Amino acid sequence: MPALEGLGILCPMQTMADVKPRKRVVIAGAGFAGLNAAKVFADLPDVKVDVIDQHNYHLFQPLLYQVATAGLNPADIAVPIRAQFTKSENIDVHLASVQKIDLEKKIVTCASYDIPYDYLILACGAQHSYFGHDEWEPYAPGLKTLEQATEIRRRILTAFETAEDETNVKKQQILMTFLVAGGGPTGCELAGAIADISRTVLLKDFRHIDPSHARVLLVEGGKRLLPSFPEDLAQRAEQDLKKLGVEVRTGAMVKRIDAEGVQVGDEFIPCQCVFWAAGVEAARLKMEPPVDMDKNGRIRVQKDSTLPYYPEVFVVGDLAAFEKEPGKILPGVSAVAIQSGRHAAENILRSILGEPMLPFQYFDKGQMATIGKNHAIAVIGKLKISGYVAWVAWLFVHVFYLVGFKNRIEVMLLWVWSYAFSKRGSRLITKPEWHT
Amino acid sequence: MPALEGLGILCPMQTMADVKPRKRVVIAGAGFAGLNAAKVFADLPDVKVDVIDQHNYHLFQPLLYQVATAGLNPADIAVPIRAQFTKSENIDVHLASVQKIDLEKKIVTCASYDIPYDYLILACGAQHSYFGHDEWEPYAPGLKTLEQATEIRRRILTAFETAEDETNVKKQQILMTFLVAGGGPTGCELAGAIADISRTVLLKDFRHIDPSHARVLLVEGGKRLLPSFPEDLAQRAEQDLKKLGVEVRTGAMVKRIDAEGVQVGDEFIPCQCVFWAAGVEAARLKMEPPVDMDKNGRIRVQKDSTLPYYPEVFVVGDLAAFEKEPGKILPGVSAVAIQSGRHAAENILRSILGEPMLPFQYFDKGQMATIGKNHAIAVIGKLKISGYVAWVAWLFVHVFYLVGFKNRIEVMLLWVWSYAFSKRGSRLITKPEWHT
Numbered sequence: 001m002p003a004l005e006g007l008g009i010l011c012p013m014q015t016m017a018d019v020k021p022r023k024r025v026v027i028a029g030a031g032f033a034g035l036n037a038a039k040v041f042a043d044l045p046d047v048k049v050d051v052i053d054q055h056n057y058h059l060f061q062p063l064l065y066q067v068a069t070a071g072l073n074p075a076d077i078a079v080p081i082r083a084q085f086t087k088s089e090n091i092d093v094h095l096a097s098v099q100k101i102d103l104e105k106k107i108v109t110c111a112s113y114d115i116p117y118d119y120l121i122l123a124c125g126a127q128h129s130y131f132g133h134d135e136w137e138p139y140a141p142g143l144k145t146l147e148q149a150t151e152i153r154r155r156i157l158t159a160f161e162t163a164e165d166e167t168n169v170k171k172q173q174i175l176m177t178f179l180v181a182g183g184g185p186t187g188c189e190l191a192g193a194i195a196d197i198s199r200t201v202l203l204k205d206f207r208h209i210d211p212s213h214a215r216v217l218l219v220e221g222g223k224r225l226l227p228s229f230p231e232d233l234a235q236r237a238e239q240d241l242k243k244l245g246v247e248v249r250t251g252a253m254v255k256r257i258d259a260e261g262v263q264v265g266d267e268f269i270p271c272q273c274v275f276w277a278a279g280v281e282a283a284r285l286k287m288e289p290p291v292d293m294d295k296n297g298r299i300r301v302q303k304d305s306t307l308p309y310y311p312e313v314f315v316v317g318d319l320a321a322f323e324k325e326p327g328k329i330l331p332g333v334s335a336v337a338i339q340s341g342r343h344a345a346e347n348i349l350r351s352i353l354g355e356p357m358l359p360f361q362y363f364d365k366g367q368m369a370t371i372g373k374n375h376a377i378a379v380i381g382k383l384k385i386s387g388y389v390a391w392v393a394w395l396f397v398h399v400f401y402l403v404g405f406k407n408r409i410e411v412m413l414l415w416v417w418s419y420a421f422s423k424r425g426s427r428l429i430t431k432p433e434w435h436t
Numbered sequence: 437m438p439a440l441e442g443l444g445i446l447c448p449m450q451t452m453a454d455v456k457p458r459k460r461v462v463i464a465g466a467g468f469a470g471l472n473a474a475k476v477f478a479d480l481p482d483v484k485v486d487v488i489d490q491h492n493y494h495l496f497q498p499l500l501y502q503v504a505t506a507g508l509n510p511a512d513i514a515v516p517i518r519a520q521f522t523k524s525e526n527i528d529v530h531l532a533s534v535q536k537i538d539l540e541k542k543i544v545t546c547a548s549y550d551i552p553y554d555y556l557i558l559a560c561g562a563q564h565s566y567f568g569h570d571e572w573e574p575y576a577p578g579l580k581t582l583e584q585a586t587e588i589r590r591r592i593l594t595a596f597e598t599a600e601d602e603t604n605v606k607k608q609q610i611l612m613t614f615l616v617a618g619g620g621p622t623g624c625e626l627a628g629a630i631a632d633i634s635r636t637v638l639l640k641d642f643r644h645i646d647p648s649h650a651r652v653l654l655v656e657g658g659k660r661l662l663p664s665f666p667e668d669l670a671q672r673a674e675q676d677l678k679k680l681g682v683e684v685r686t687g688a689m690v691k692r693i694d695a696e697g698v699q700v701g702d703e704f705i706p707c708q709c710v711f712w713a714a715g716v717e718a719a720r721l722k723m724e725p726p727v728d729m730d731k732n733g734r735i736r737v738q739k740d741s742t743l744p745y746y747p748e749v750f751v752v753g754d755l756a757a758f759e760k761e762p763g764k765i766l767p768g769v770s771a772v773a774i775q776s777g778r779h780a781a782e783n784i785l786r787s788i789l790g791e792p793m794l795p796f797q798y799f800d801k802g803q804m805a806t807i808g809k810n811h812a813i814a815v816i817g818k819l820k821i822s823g824y825v826a827w828v829a830w831l832f833v834h835v836f837y838l839v840g841f842k843n844r845i846e847v848m849l850l851w852v853w854s855y856a857f858s859k860r861g862s863r864l865i866t867k868p869e870w871h872t
Contacts, residue, residue, distance in 0.1 A: 056597060056865045073509045080863045082641040092643050095597035095865070113601065146866055161492055161531040165549065205518040207528050427516045429492045429531070430582055432868045 023352050025049045025345075026108050026117040028098045029283075030058050030081045032334045033317030033341035034123035040345035042088040047352070049091045050115050052108065055145075056080055056095050060402060062334060064143055065186060068152040068275075069193040070201075070427045077402070078146060098124065100286045103310050119312045119348045122285065122299070123341060126318035126332055129281035129296070136257040140274040143186055150430060152275055156194060157429045159273050160202060163209045176214040177271035179262050181254050182278030183220025184228070185369040188237060190275060191218040192372035195244040200373075201427075217247045217271075219264050221278070224250055226369060226377075228331055233377040236386045240371040254278065280332060282319045294321045294329070303359035305344050311351070314344035322360065330362055339363065368394045459788050461485045461781075462544050462553040464534045465719075466494050466517045468770045469753025469777035470559035476781035478524040483788070485527045486551050488544065491581075492516055492531050498770060499834065500579055501622060504588040504711075505629035506637075506863045514582060534560065536722045539746050555748045555784045558721065558735070559777060562754035562768055565717035565732070572693040576710040579622055586866060588711055592630060593865045595709050596638060599645045612650040613707035615698050617690050618714030619656025620664070621805040624673060626711060627654040628808035631680040636809075637863075653683045653707075655700050657714070660686055662805060662813075664767055669813040672822040676807040690714065716768060718755045730757045734765070739795035741780050747787070750780035758796065766798055775799065804830045 025041060027034045030053040041049045057078040066072040085091040096110040101120070108115045128142030141148045141155075156178065163175040176198075180191040198214040205211075218225070218241060225241075225248065226234040238248050249264065256263040261270040282297035291307060292300045298321035299307070305320060307313040317337035322330040330336045340360055347357040368378035368390065376390035385393065461477060463470045466489040477485045493514040502508040521527040532546040537556070544551045564578030577584050577591075592614065599611040612634075616627040634650040641647075654661070654677060661677075661684065662670040674684050685700065692699040697706040718733035727743060728736045734757035735743070741756060743749040753773035758766040766772045776796055783793040804814035804826065812826035821829065 056593060056863070073511045074866065075509050075864055078864055080641070083863070086640050089643070094601055095594070096601065113603075146864065147869065150866070157492060158531070165530055165532065167549075204522050205516070207525070427492070427519070428511055428514055428582065430510065430586070433583065 022046050022048055023118045023348075024116065025119045025121065025348060026115050027051045027121045027123060028101075028108060028285075029053060029123035029125055029317070029319075030055075030093075031061070031123060031125045031317060032337035033125070033319075033344075034121065035081070035084065035341070036338045037121050037123065037316065037341035037345040038085065038091060040342055040349070042085060042091060044349075045090045047090060047349075050094060050117075051081060051085075051091060052094045052096050052098055052110065052115070053081055054095070054097045056082065057146075058084065059146060061144070063398065063402070064146075064149050065189045065193055067146065067149040068143055068190060069156065069197055070153055071193070071197075074146045074150065098285065100288065102288045103291075103307070103313060104288070106312070117312075119351070120314065121341070121344050121348075122313065122315045122319055123317045123337075124283035124285060124319050125337075126280040126282050126297075128276055129279040130276065131279055133257075136276070139257045139259060139272075140181065140262075140276040142276045143190060144280075151432075152190075153427075154429050154431070155273050156197075157427060160198075160206065160209065160211055160214075161429070164206050165208075172209060173215070174261075174270045175272065176209065176211075177217070177269065178214060178273045178275070179217045179219060179264075179269060179271050180275050180277060181219050181257075181262070182276065183218060183222065183225040183248075183250065184277060185226065185367075187218060187220070187277035188225060188241065189370055190277060191216055191246045192241055192244055192370065192375075195241075195246045196372040199245065212245075214245075215247065216245060217249060217269065219252050219254060219262075220248075220250045221253045222250065228367065229369070229377060229379060230384060233379065233384055233386055237369065237371050237375075237377050240375040240387075244372040280318070285319075296321075298329070304347055304357040305340055305360045306347075306357070311357070314347065316340035316344045322362070324362070333367060335365055335367075336362055368397065370394050459483050459554045459784075460552065461555045461557065461784060462551050463487045463557045463559060464537075464544060464721075465489060465559035465561055465753070465755075466491075466529075467497070467559060467561045467753060468773035469561075469755075469780075470557065471517070471520065471777070472774045473557050473559065473752065473777035473781040474521065474527060476778055476785070478521060478527060480785075481526045483526060483785075486530060486553075487517060487521075487527060488530045488532050488534055488546065488551070489517055490531070490533045492518065493582075494520065495582060496837070497580070500582075500585050501625045501629055503582065503585040504579055504626060505592065505633055506589055507629070507633075510582045510586065534721065536724065538724045539727075539743070539749060540724070542748070553748075555787070556750065557777070557780050557784075558749065558751045558755055559753045559773075560719035560721060560755050561773075562716040562718050562733075564712055565715040566712065567715055569693075572712070575693045575695060575708075576617065576698075576712040578712045579626060580716075587868075588626075589863075590865050590867070591709050592633075593863060596634075596642065596645065596647055596650075597865070600642050601644075608645060609649075609651070610697075610706045611708065612645065612647075613653070613705065614650060614709045614711075615653045615655060615705060615707050616711050616713060617655050617693075617698070618712065619654055619658065619661035619684075619686065620713060621662065621803075623654060623656070623713035624661060624677065625806055626713060627652055627682050628677055628680055628806065628811075631677075631682050632808040635681065648681075651683065652681060653685060653705065655685045655688050655690060655698075657689045658686065664803065665805070665813060665815060666820060669815065669820055669822055673805065673807050673811075673813050676811040676823075680808045716754070721755075730765070732757075740783055740793040741776055741796045742783075742793070747793070750783065752776040752780050758798070760798070769803060771801055771803075772798055804833065806830050 035058050038051050041047050058081050060077040063077045082093045100109040106117050130136045141151050159175050163172045166172045178194050180187045195216045198211040202211040225238050252264050299315045300321050301315045305314050318332040324330050343360045366380035370376040374391050376394040377386045378390040471494050474487050477483050494517050496513040499513045518529045536545040542553050566572045577587050595611050599608045602608045614630050616623045631652045634647040638647040661674050688700050735751045736757050737751045741750050754768040779796045802816035806812040810827050812830040813822045814826040
């Protein structure tokens with residue numbers, strides 16, 4: 001079992017014997033941030049860790065749009081949290097929702113039990129936000145969970161099936177209209193993938209409709225797509241989306257969504273397949289005393305990612321508002337989550353050893369987004385790439401991460417193979433109800 | 437495009453020109469029977485075929501218990517029906533439920549349209565029957581659909597998760613009690629697989645429970661397990677189940693199932709994970725005029741598998757009561773479904789050509805059932821095998837069928853690989869609700 005020295009945190013004179021008694025760390029959330037934090041404690045038997053998550057699996061969210069468009073199975077992008085820590089006896093995994101956190105008493109309350117902590121890492125992530133219009137949700141599911149992804153898949157595939165049997169041409173066209181709200185990476189990837197499958201995989205399977213005539217709209221309220229990317233790359237992405245047949249509307253505000261369609265600015269677009277990728281807000285946690293949050297519900301943290309006045313409480317990932325410079329918050333991307341999760345865990349180890357905690361510094365490795373198949377855009381440091389080269393880079397990076405994560409290189413090779421040859425293995429319309 | 441001659445049905449003098457005008461065949465149901473019937477008509481452009489199913493996929497039901505026990509993904513055992521007939525322009529696939537059949541007017545009514553037919557093949561299969569106790573269903577899902585399989589998977593995995601966080605030992609034991617009602621192949625396979633995963637895959641992932649202490653009960657009302665198998669093989673299966681740790685109760689009647697547990701004979705067994713594999717009944721179809729059915733809802737057919745008085749209507753698969761000899765009905769297994777589906781389609785071709793229809797003769801290739809991993813029993817003609825050899829035979833047969841059906845030999849090899857090494861890739865607890 002590796003000692004703390006192996007992590008480069010302990011100085012050579014220190015040993016684990018100096019750090020007893022056993023400290024108790026609770027990690028709420030097993031997304032990228034929580035899971036990577038927990039991994040730092042794996043095999044350090046003198047730290048007892050409780051990981052709490054409302055799902056029994058860790059989800060590789062960047063590929064969720066692939067599940068929504070029938071390219072991957074749910075199990076391809078999810079691993080049981082428990083299975084990550086089989087050999088780390090100091091790590092307990094709980095399938096539970098956090099109900100309340102008492103910062104003074106240092107207790108996390110779940111539905112049927114309390115867990116006390118010496119250190120707490122809050123990594124509960126974010127969910128979709130409808131900007132105060134929660135009544136839109138039934139008509140426009142977001143894409144944050146596996147359940148939402150299979151629901152979107154069900155809606156897309158059912159739309160084509162229903163259109164096939166519809167004799168009224170106007171209704172057929174409405175059924176084959178897909179509107180994605182939000183021009184960030186998720187919205188662009190989802191719109192691109194819908195356009196892509198309707199023009200490739202589904203093309204020859206129908207007799208009475210031409211799936212390639214499906215209308216795919218991408219609606220963004222801001223003045224351009226992908227605001228986190230440089231302007232020239234975003235323009236390239238917009239061109240690639242248009243080549244795929246996606247109608248891109250920027251500066252277009254969604255004003256209403258109901259069962260009949262979407263009001264975009266002055267225009268009403270009749271459609272039944274609407275997907276929401278327009279806004280997120282941090283998970284709402286009940287904390288005693290209440291903590292300071294920004295308008296998106298993200299918790300304001302100090303430079304070392306702790307809460308003011310509570311140096312034993314860390315907030316990481318999408319839940320945290322890390323101020324890069326005054327007024328500028330780090331984006332809610334997986335790299336920030338992974339790095340901040342690890343950093344918080346390492347700060348806890350430093351604190352246990354009586355060392356000063358270090359500020360969190362995000363190392364920006366860049367970002368990428370795919371546009372349909374064969375196209376992507378990427379920024380890596382000062383390098384900007386686009387088109388096929390960027391897509392190959394995207395594939396390489398995601399396969400690399402997924403392999404590390406699934407530990408099954410052969411499954412990933414298969415995915416690349418079937419992805420490259422336009423097979424969509426998981427075109428299943430499954431229903432929410434199981435009973436007959 | 438092959439002519440009818442290629443099927444050995446047309447005599448050399450006949451050509452397709454003799455069989456016009458185009459005949460319309462409707463196939464209700466795309467299980468083993470319906471799909472294999474439809475395949476007979478593929479690429480015979482002078483016969484127009486409409487396939488109706490309530491799912492968009494064909495399901496390989498014999499491996500459903502593998503989905504229920506996290507060994508396979510839903511998509512591994514399902515293929516889109518449409519994708520089977522991409523190149524057969526004469527075959528239309530409809531995602532719809534059959535509402536009514538008018539035998540006199542020759543019309544099948546679906547929710548939003550009618551389909552007229554010249555020939556009709558009814559292949560709607562069977563569903564679970566609770567012997568008049570439908571109130572048991574919420575507590576004891578059956579295993580006939582993908583939704584039921586993922587629900588069973590959710591219940592099994594959630595039971596272990598809840599037990600892990602339960603401090604009351606008695607409640608823990610109740611949570612870890614699994615009861616399977618019904619000692620046919622499905623019940624034996626499901627009970628064996630639950631025992632197997634609790635003693636292998638799940639074994640080391642928990643800290644506060646020992647999954648190998650899970651109690652798995654298999655309850656059968658009849659005097660022995662697997663009544664369709666020879667007695668010595670059934671005894672061997674019972675021994676193998678007991679070795680896996682399954683408590684086998686034969687001659688034990690389920691008298692009540694509720695949220696607290698199951699009344700088996702005089703004993704009440706407290707448990708929350710109950711699965712139903714005890715009885716099936718044929719799908720109930722509304723037919724005008726009503727037809728003659730046996731007590732399990734199976735439609736009585738003539739020797740050529742047509743309805744009395746309606747020589748253009750065929751009933752096949754689990755929906756049909758084929759009398760092998762007086763009082764003896766062919767079992768509801770996939771081999772009967774496949775053969776009867778094909779035979780009905782070939783009889784239709786004979787009828788179109790003005791030839792006499794042939795009686796349906798079932799060629800019994802044998803049957804097999806797995807017991808956990810590494811054990812199975814099989815009857816092939818007069819040959820009876822059991823144990824590891826039978827299991828390898830079982831694996832070979834299922835891989836062979838699945839490969840033909842998924843057309844993805846590499847996926848199957850992977851499955852064999854991960855199955856052989858006790859990996860369970862799809863241990864996901866997904867919920868029925870998608871909204872947040």
